[in-house]
Amino acid sequence: MIKTVSTTPYADQKPGTSGLRKKVPEFQQPNYAENFIQSIFDSLEGYQGKTLVIGGDGRYYNREVIQKAIKMAAANGFGKVMVGKGGILSTPAASNIIRKYKAFGGIILSASHNPGGPTEDFGIKYNIGNGGPAPEKITDAIYERSKVIDSYKISDFPDINLDRIAREDVGGMIVSVIDPVEDYAALMEELFDFGAIRNLISLGFRLNFDAMSAVTGPYAKEIFEIRLGAPDGSVRNFLPLPDFGGHHPDPNLVHCKELYDEMMSDDAPDFGAASDGDGDRNLIIGKGIYVTPSDSLAILAANANLAPGYSHGIAGIARSMPTSGAADRVAEKRGVGIYETPTGWKFFGNLLDAGMATICGEESSGTGSNHVREKDGLWAVLLWLNILAVRGESVIDIVTQHWATYGRNYYSRHDYEGVDTNAANGLITALREKLPTLPGTKYGDLTVAAADDFAYHDPVDKSVSQHQGIRIMFEGGSRVVFRLSGTGTTGATLRVYIERYEPDSTRHNIETQEALADLIAAAQAVADIKGHTGRDAPTVIT
Numbered sequence: 001m002i003k004t005v006s007t008t009p010y011a012d013q014k015p016g017t018s019g020l021r022k023k024v025p026e027f028q029q030p031n032y033a034e035n036f037i038q039s040i041f042d043s044l045e046g047y048q049g050k051t052l053v054i055g056g057d058g059r060y061y062n063r064e065v066i067q068k069a070i071k072m073a074a075a076n077g078f079g080k081v082m083v084g085k086g087g088i089l090s091t092p093a094a095s096n097i098i099r100k101y102k103a104f105g106g107i108i109l110s111a112s113h114n115p116g117g118p119t120e121d122f123g124i125k126y127n128i129g130n131g132g133p134a135p136e137k138i139t140d141a142i143y144e145r146s147k148v149i150d151s152y153k154i155s156d157f158p159d160i161n162l163d164r165i166a167r168e169d170v171g172g173m174i175v176s177v178i179d180p181v182e183d184y185a186a187l188m189e190e191l192f193d194f195g196a197i198r199n200l201i202s203l204g205f206r207l208n209f210d211a212m213s214a215v216t217g218p219y220a221k222e223i224f225e226i227r228l229g230a231p232d233g234s235v236r237n238f239l240p241l242p243d244f245g246g247h248h249p250d251p252n253l254v255h256c257k258e259l260y261d262e263m264m265s266d267d268a269p270d271f272g273a274a275s276d277g278d279g280d281r282n283l284i285i286g287k288g289i290y291v292t293p294s295d296s297l298a299i300l301a302a303n304a305n306l307a308p309g310y311s312h313g314i315a316g317i318a319r320s321m322p323t324s325g326a327a328d329r330v331a332e333k334r335g336v337g338i339y340e341t342p343t344g345w346k347f348f349g350n351l352l353d354a355g356m357a358t359i360c361g362e363e364s365s366g367t368g369s370n371h372v373r374e375k376d377g378l379w380a381v382l383l384w385l386n387i388l389a390v391r392g393e394s395v396i397d398i399v400t401q402h403w404a405t406y407g408r409n410y411y412s413r414h415d416y417e418g419v420d421t422n423a424a425n426g427l428i429t430a431l432r433e434k435l436p437t438l439p440g441t442k443y444g445d446l447t448v449a450a451a452d453d454f455a456y457h458d459p460v461d462k463s464v465s466q467h468q469g470i471r472i473m474f475e476g477g478s479r480v481v482f483r484l485s486g487t488g489t490t491g492a493t494l495r496v497y498i499e500r501y502e503p504d505s506t507r508h509n510i511e512t513q514e515a516l517a518d519l520i521a522a523a524q525a526v527a528d529i530k531g532h533t534g535r536d537a538p539t540v541i542t
């Protein structure tokens with residue numbers, strides 16, 4: 001039976017960089033999740049009788065919201081729901097399922113790299129039929145709807161058993177509980193030379209993958225240990241846990257410190273990697289070298305033709321604005337397009353759909369290609385392994401040769417987390433106001449060449465996205481960028497991105513923070529970070 005339940009709106013359901021993210025207790029308020037899900041459905045047209053994909057990263061509250069979403073999909077007239085066994089679907093796997101089975105769209109339950117548990121983070125995001133995150137015109141419509149919603153529809157059939165693969169007809173809708181790994185692993189086998197990687201591993205190449213007790217565990221076990229023959233134990237923390245074992249499932253140098261230390265030790269394995277809560281981010285560390293996401297994007301793009309799925313070359317590269325310009329140099333040399341978008345994977349969708357870009361990446365540990373419409377952590381790891389297998393060189397050799405060929409973009413991001421929201425907004429406003437006066441200003445030996453507030457003009461649908469980050473460019477090509485994170489749930493996070501290009505290969509071995517020291521000081525001065533936030537230093541440096 002279908003029930004129509006009256007509800008009252010919540011004022012705070014504005015999707016951020018990647019869907020709605022809040023603390024679990026906020027999602028547990030009466031009708032909170034239901035309001036948002038109904039607002040999604042109310043913002044869509046033409047889904048009657050069509051398929052909806054549902055899955056999540058296994059975090060606390062995942063199963064409860066999945067049951068609600070299935071019952072609401074039935075009540076709203078979807079014809080079929082495909083849901084991952086155990087409620088599990090990594091974000092890239094969900095994107096693949098939407099595309100492969102031509103679903104109308106999908107609901108992904110995740111707060112990505114944010115911690116999980118009864119008092120930690122949860123999230124809901126809607127992906128469209130191309131498998132990618134809903135564009136701004138849909139997320140804006142969802143928000144508008146959420147502000148006035150007065151009822152939602154839900155069927156009252158019993159909970160679906162999510163723990164066995166089955167197909168049943170409930171409330172006039174088919175619910176198919178599917179293997180979350182199979183289709184994804186098959187796609188990876190199509191794109192990469194598994195034979196060459198298996199051979200590399202059989203010759204003693206050692207890899208160490210940290211699934212961070214999050215969603216990639218089952219995928220990594222199947223792909224690295226079973227299909228590629230890596231010894232048992234190569235994948236650690238492979239069981240997805242609702243609280244990620246109490247850890248922060250963010251694959252950066254702070255939260256993967258143990259892996260980093262191991263990779264820097266004398267008997268380090270050849271290759272270390274990790275992924276985040278929902279499997280779309282990646283961390284790449286070679287023996288003795290951490291590869292920044294911006295460098296990784298450039299190196300993957302430069303070598304992608306070594307993998308079967310990209311053997312015909314790439315059409316173009318897209319990167320988010322704060323990501324370093326390393327990829328631009330590859331695009332220039334190869335004569336392929338380069339696109340600079342705002343932060344947020346949703347901005348790559350049009351470029352990928354139009355065939356303008358093949359490989360995309362962001363400084364925030366995301367890389368991916370046109371195989372799905374999300375960034376994809378395991379894809380990046382497998383492309384690295386494919387390149388290593390074909391080139392027969394170490395990670396450090398590949399990276400240093402890349403710098404020698406293209407120059408090195410020294411790069412770092414400084415995050416000031418948990419800053420008072422008004423203070424953070426005040427800092428950005430003050431910076432924006434002083435933009436016209438900045439050109440010509442000196443900070444130590446640095447002179448500001450140009451400064452602006454980045455706006456993106458989508459070349460495909462011609463939409464314009466304003467206020468996507470403050471850029472300060474210095475003479476000589478260095479720059480600092482300021483923006484506020486759109487994914488945090490506590491106060492505001494100020495992100496400061498710092499970059500310097502160094503063409504001279506005799507100067508490629510300087511410690512990163514040292515190489516950027518004058519720019520870091522300039523960034524602190526130009527934005528008066530201490531004055532606005534009271535902070536002397538960032539909380540996270542990556």
Ligand code: G16
Binds near residue numbers: 018276280344345485
């Ligand atoms: C999300 C988006 C990414 C974005 C990242 C950081 O990643 O999908 O495109 O780069 O957030 O955004 P912000 O700087 O606004 O926090 P994820 O992995 O959290 O879905």
